[in-house]
Amino acid sequence: MAHKNAEQARLEWNAVWDSPVQAAIGMGRGIYNRFFKKVLLPHASPQSRFLEIGCGTASLLCDLAPHFREVVGLDISERALGMAQERAQQLGTSNISLVKADCFHLPFSDDSFDMVWSQGLHEHFDNYIDILREEYRVCKPGGYVIAGVPYRYSYPTLWYKLSRLPGCSRLWPWTEQVFFRMNDILAVARQISPTAEAYVMSPYALGILIVQMRKD
Numbered sequence: 001m002a003h004k005n006a007e008q009a010r011l012e013w014n015a016v017w018d019s020p021v022q023a024a025i026g027m028g029r030g031i032y033n034r035f036f037k038k039v040l041l042p043h044a045s046p047q048s049r050f051l052e053i054g055c056g057t058a059s060l061l062c063d064l065a066p067h068f069r070e071v072v073g074l075d076i077s078e079r080a081l082g083m084a085q086e087r088a089q090q091l092g093t094s095n096i097s098l099v100k101a102d103c104f105h106l107p108f109s110d111d112s113f114d115m116v117w118s119q120g121l122h123e124h125f126d127n128y129i130d131i132l133r134e135e136y137r138v139c140k141p142g143g144y145v146i147a148g149v150p151y152r153y154s155y156p157t158l159w160y161k162l163s164r165l166p167g168c169s170r171l172w173p174w175t176e177q178v179f180f181r182m183n184d185i186l187a188v189a190r191q192i193s194p195t196a197e198a199y200v201m202s203p204y205a206l207g208i209l210i211v212q213m214r215k216d
Contacts, residue, residue, distance in 0.1 A: 004125055006076055006102035013077040017057075032119075032208075033060045035201060036148065039210055040117060043144050044068060048114035053103050053135065054121035058084035058096070065093045072113070074099045074106070103131045108138045115139070119148035119208070123177040129188050136192050136213060145193075145213040151200055152179040154207025180209055189213055 004012075037060070044050075044067040052061050055073030057080055065071045073096065075081050081098050088096045101107045103121060116135045122128035135145045150156050157179045182198050189196035193213035201208040 006104060009102070009124060010076040010078075013075075014079045017077055017079040017083065029056070029059050032206060033063060035203070035206060035208075036060055036119065037063060039146065039148075039201065040064065040115070041067060043115055043146075045114065049112065051108070051113040051116045051138065053106070053116065053118040053131070055084060055098070056080045056120070058087050058098070060119075061096060062087055062091050062093050065095055068095070068115075070095050070097065072097045072099060074101055074103070076100070076102050104134060106134045106138050110137055111140045112138045113140060114143040116143070116145045117147070122147060122149050123179065126178070128178065129191065132189060132192055132211075132213075136215060139213075139215045141215050143215050145215065147211045148201065148208045149180045149185060149211065150177075151207045151209045152181050155205070156207045182209055185209060185211055 041064075044064070046067070046069060048068050050064060050068040050071045052058075052071070052073050055061050055075050056077075058073050061071050061073045061084070073081075073084055075084070075098075078100055081100055084098055087093075088098070099107065103118070103125075116139045118131070118135065122131055125131065132145070132147070135147070139145050182200070186196060186198040189198065189211050193215065195216070196211065196213045198209055198211045201210050
């Protein structure tokens with residue numbers, strides 16, 4: 001997998017959000033978000049600050065906003081953030097902030113958020129441990145870093161491999177990415193937090209590994 005920098009990611013995601021595939025992504029997000037909320041809401045509090053890195057069009061962020069004091073969405077794509085702003089305005093979400101920045105240089109102080117969440121992010125970079133480190137840095141002591149990554153032994157892996165065949169590249173609008181084995185991602189996370197945990201999100205068919213680090 002070739003090293004990808006933030007500017008390459010910005011161009012790639014702007015192209016995705018401007019393409020017809022973004023409608024399909026939106027439909028898929030609606031399904032996945034129902035299960036992501038089951039992972040996140042047990043840690044929610046009306047006094048807490050929540051950060052989503054790689055928030056896209058903020059469909060999950062707007063759903064979570066009523067459960068937190070403040071929600072912050074960060075994304076590298078100005079196209080996605082424009083759509084996120086429109087969504088927030090349409091829903092009347094008043095406790096949301098949107099920030100354009102890259103995931104390797106988060107523009108926040110240490111210990112800023114009670115929960116840091118990302119999904120659909122780490123797999124696009126070969127140096128994803130640096131993203132996890134940044135997420136952990138901005139998380140408050142006692143708070144949680146939770147990340148969803150694609151599980152190697154699931155249907156997205158087959159879909160991805162099919163898209164690598166000649167003439168099938170349009171099936172997957174992104175460049176090369178990582179699919180994770182549980183032990184591999186857990187070993188990386190435990191370099192940052194020795195008590196990190198990982199599990200396959202229910203239902204298994206969604207093909208998502210959840211990695212969770214509590215900051216002591």
